[in-house]
Structures are given as C-alpha cells and as structure tokens.
Amino acid sequence: MPIIVNLDVVMAKRKISSGELAEKIGISQANLSILKTGKARAIRFSTLEAICRELDCQPGDILAYVSDKCEEEVLR
Amino acid sequence: MWNNRRSVLLSQFCVLLFSAVLLAVIIFAYSLVEWLISFSQAQLQGTEMYFFSTIYLGSLPAALLLYSLFRLLQRISARQMFLPENVDLLRRISWSCFAGSAVCFVSTLYYFPWLLVAVPAGFMGLIVRVVKNVVALGVELQHEADYTV
Incomplete structure (x- = not known):
C-alpha cells in the first residue's frame, strides 16, 4: 500500500512504549500493533487526533505517501 | 420468549427434519417408485430404473446442501x-x-412433472447465489471494519 505509517519512528523519538501510548489514546495494544505494522485499512480521525495530541506531532509525521514506483525501487 | x-435452533431442527425425509426417500425409494407407477395414469411401466x-x-x-446448511446454521448460532x-x-x-435442478431437468425426458422440481430448484440456487454475493461483500466490509483503528 502506498501509505506508510511512521508511528514507530515518532514513538521512538518521543521515547514512549506501545502500552503507554495505547492507554493514553484509548485503543487496545492489538489495534496499535495493527497500525504500527501497516496492516490497518483505515484510521479514524479521532484516533489520529489522539495520537497527534499525545505525541505532539502532525498527521504528516505519522503518515506518508510513497508511490508504488518508489516503493519498488526501495525494495530493489 | 422468542429470540x-x-x-x-428451529432452522437447525428443520434441516434435520429434511435430512430424515431425504434418508427415508433413499431407503424407501423402491416402494415409492412402485407406488407412483401404479398410482399414475401415465404409462410409466419400465421406467423404474430411470426413477431410481x-x-x-x-x-x-x-445431502451436500443439507450438510452445508447445517454447518452454516452452526456458524450463525456461534455469531460468526x-x-x-x-x-x-x-x-x-x-x-x-x-446440480439438483440439472438432474431433475434431464429426468423430464422420461417424466415431464420433474420440471416442477427442476425450475424451483434452479431458481432457489439463483437466490442463494445472490445471498452469497451479499455475504461476500459483507466479509469485505467486516475485514475493513476489523482493520479500522
């Protein structure tokens, strides 16, 4: 999928664990793991808002668009 | 209180009832065919093997239909x-x-009233196919909902 989730990068910068973030934004650790691993099909605005609030960042810091061509080149 | x-449970009971009827038809096929041939006004002597x-x-x-229906009802009762x-x-x-419709349709060659089974069976297959398409779409939506964070 061309949307890349950089949540783990931002979490590492803020030095926050998955369990702590999940508790603060009010979702389960399993769902946070789905989001971190890029398996999520959609993200609610309320979840995105909570993540940005707790990590003090912008949606663009968490989500990025990479075209299929770029993705293929990176994989090569 | 009905729920x-x-x-x-009632649907499962009905499936079991139909299974029992199917089993009875298989076991007593000989008697049934004999009775039909003697009862019918049409000249059906010599068609016993076709009926069997x-x-x-x-x-x-x-049988495959009833088994699949029972399994489906089991899953529905488990809320899956x-x-x-x-x-x-x-x-x-x-x-x-x-498949049942096709068998009955071919059987109209020796006994035309089989058409009364062939057409409804084919139509039922079509309805179930539409339901299958709806459930397939539901599976996609469920998957989407499960992976919405």
Missing part, C-alpha cells in the same frame, strides 16, 4: 456470520441447487 437463538437414477443422483446434491468459510458454504448450497 434469534431459538429461531436458529434420478432419486439417487439427486440425493447427492441434496461474515466469514469467507460461510461464503464457500453458500456457494456450495447454490451449486447443489443447480
């Missing part, structure tokens, strides 16, 4: 509806209807 669980072929061939998709396995079961049910 969904009891409704599913229709009954035994038709009972295969009917929008699963790819259920789509497969509905596909099997639909094809069983079409």
